[in-house]
Amino acid sequence: MDPAASTSSREDGDTSESHHAQDDDFTLRAVLAGLLIGCLLAFTNLYLGLQSGWISIMSLQSSLLGFALFRVIPRQINLVGRRFVLMSSPFTPQENVLVQTTAAAVGVMPLSAGLVGVIPALKKLTWDKDGSGPIDLDFLQLLGWCFALAYFGVFFASPLREPMIVREKLTFPSGTATAQLIGVLHNKPLLTQRASTARGFRRRSHALDEAEAGEEDDERTALLSSQHRPASSDRDQNEAEASDRDNAGVDAISGSKGWKALAWAFSGSAGFTVLSYYIPVLYAMPLFDFLPPHNLAAMWGFWFTPSLNYIGQGIIMGLPTTVSMTAGALVGWAVLSPLAYYQGWAPGHPLDSETGSKGWILWISLAIMCSESIVGLAALVASNGLRDLKSWTARKYDRAGGRDQGDEDVDVDHEPAHRQTPTSWVVVGLVGSTVVAVVLIYVAFGAEGISPWATLLGIAMASLFAILGIRALGETDLNPVSGIGKISQLIFALVQPGNVVANLIAGGISEAGAMQAGDLMQDYKTGHLVGASPRSQFKGQLIGSTLGIVISSFAYKLYTDAYEIPGPQFPAPTAAVWLNLARLVNRGHLPDKVKLFMIVFGAVFAVSGLIKTLARTKALHDQGTVGNSTAGKIAKLVPSGIAFAVGMLNTPNFSLARLVGGLIAHWYYARNRHRVDAAKTPAALAGIGIIIVASGFVLGEGAASIVTLLLKQNGAQAWTCAGCRGGCGGGCS
Template sequence: MAHAFGWAPSEPLDAGEGGRGWILWISLAVMCAESIIGVVALVFSSGSKDFLDWGKADNSLSDITLPDEDDEPPERQTPINYVVSGLVISSIVGVLAVAGAAGTSIAPWATLLAFILASLFSVLAVRALGETDLNPVSGVAKISQLLYGVVQPGNVVANLIAGAITESGAMQAGELMQDYKTGHLVGVAPWNQFRGQLLGSLLGIGFTVFGYTLYRSTYPIPGPQFPAPTSAIWLNLARLINNGTLPETVPSFMLLFGIIFGVTGILHAVARSRRLRRLRSKRRRNEPVPTWEHCALAFPSGIAFATGMMNTPNFSLARLLGGLAAAAYTRYTQRCNTQQDLKTLLVIVVASGFVLGEGVASIAGLVLTNSDVPVLCYGCRYGCGGGC
């Protein structure tokens, strides 16, 4: 539509001036509207309680955890001096590393502020992921970008770096929470996990840098095969809040979609909070659920909606097919006597096999392509076409 009506004059798949780039602005509006509202609702519903509980706790080093009784004895816990010293050292190293990579594009105090914001937003990320299995990293990153539009106005590079630090902190905090929860379920001591994570992080640096370098040397990023749509969203927001301009006619669409998913985001947050309170209360657990709560929770998530807009159809359609297959399998097995947990586990195992298989095959193909090994196109006649 944007291309046909002349709102996006370039080629439709152009992520800059084409229809694809025009759509990204609507996706950005949806993500910002629902994410900001969701984070604010999370702060008022439970995040503020965490900070208040910490403030009421004893200030001695032995009690710098949650005020509730710990599930692990002190000898199995990570010593607090390791946590504090690691936080200080890693923050200093992080500021120096950003200064070495970005130079004067971002002030050291601004980088340190990004680490502080990442720590605060990580609390919200852990809370949200633990309760809903959704980590609002996109939301906290967008909020950080908006804040840095005020802290360092006109500085696009600082805006991107601050958002990346905040999102990385929230993402890693959520992943660590999942790891420690899994370790707790299987009886692993947190202190052993902590040491294993340190070793894994050091080894992971080499593997990730090698893998990224291998991909960059083989494929253009962004390019046809790896368009990196999220990077366009980040860059669009950074440019917009630093004296940028919007394409023609897109503001009205952004406002419309932002209002729609802002309202649904509020309904989502309220319905989710009410549901969690019922689950925690033995007295209210069997209360009937109001119809509006069912409708609010059934309405599409704004983040999922925006992700479907900014991704290319092959990703979105693949997710749709996977969801339909899982729904069909669940409906089919409801007539059997199999336990629900076992049915859910089987779906996860099959999905994990798809992910693992494609991941291993893509790495093997990457190495072969980078080594100039010729591709064999079995079944192709009269020359190779399509993906061949």
């Protein structure tokens, strides 16, 4: 690391920032805040995952909530006559990074540990189809399983920070957006912006003689220090106006108006969720079957669920994704499902996943997921390989010509060694977590489930897949964990043929490694831009994962005690995908006539996935955002195969509410686009108001799900079942 770069990037900071340059950013208050937010995220993601198979990491929302939490904490509190100081110093951007890192580690555990996919799939095993009875882990076994999967992905990721973030400068769009938001919230420029300014001054100084270089140093010091002072009257008027706009943006987010909107959205969503438990028709409104006994539309899953949670998710997803999801629901449930039913290919009730068309169209959904994931991942690897080769050739040419562009092309790692994660931690942790994982998985499932050597092979494969997943996340903002899990299932059909249990476990191991590694690497990107200690983030990730093990296991057991999972109210759709693929690759067979549809839909979305991946990658590489370039427009217009498949997996009510959210977001952005462009609002602030409201919608229902869960366990019944046609929960399910 260039000492001059380190000095220049820090010399403009205030007292608190200088302190963080020397010491670790790790603070107890930030970790506690992250754990608190993370618990809410974990319950929300488990609830969403078991219902529809779609979860959100919500790093940006965690930063918002962390900032809001520290704004409402009083400076001092008086308890039993004693005064305790809670906020002896301001809440810093580096602490905000630690909050969102810790919160995301807790919140993502339901997916990382397979609690929304692999574990429910194990409960659906049958002796005649799988050679094993249902496997229902008790609480201690579930804790052991989660503990086995929680850490090795974290240790995979840590050594990849320097090559992928510092040297290659992968975009990680969500991580970058979170960093920009943190910078706006705290009114601090990102460190990489200051470092690039400093590098510009250093390059200019090489062209000057000693006297001129001295003057240049004075100019550099004056300009860098001015970044923390208000614009003076002799500055350019445009710069002053830009500063005023930034301050206005901070006021809009951190002022009482923004947090009142968050509070109202949270309360409204939570209240409606509890009310819909007692009046289930509010959550399953008939679309076409208004008069009893007509039930034709509900027979095919067509009712409307006005969940503010789903609407909030739709706002966050955006219109293109929600349109793809709704298109999948319509094709699956208005075309393919009736076709299979009336042709006799799936003669059972349409909503029956065993004999009905729900189970029949699941295979088509599986083909779409596999084809787009595998082809898209292969395209991404090939694209990056060609780009890396061109970059290497260009650097070799520049060196041959006597030019060295390394200082311009490589980002500066402004973190000194004592703020980095020690190599000894990574080595010991990787070896230790691998050994522990092999032992705990053997204890939980025995040799009949998966052999210890096969578990070790699965972890080794997970490390390779984690690298692919991280690169995909860095390039496209999508971590293809579902595709990675399915590739592992295909491989393990050869490693332990005929063993469905081993197949599911191996897929879960690979998914966990890719998920944990991608989560931490995205957090590292945020920390790199803000100037947070990687060591601090690493510790926050481990602490968050540890609490996530306990919270997620406890929450899952609460749900399985109160509801049938998979069942009518929590179908756990991804569990069916895992199990059906495991059965297919282990000498299974396909339902009647579905093979042709799988080939056609798989081929279509393999092509669309290839186009979408390449277009999105080019747009992000060229501009740092999908944007409105030609490649960006193509990436937006081509439908998402994964979203299409998820829409097909679920009954239409899950997708229709999300489409409403996508339409609201589109209307909001279109209405405010000219205003934002005219004001030159920073990218991190564009649309932040509606994101705050959407976050309140999502988290409100997640928090209320704890209340309805307790109501269910205590035998609370619906007040009335009037109007119910299908999808009704509470006592009417």
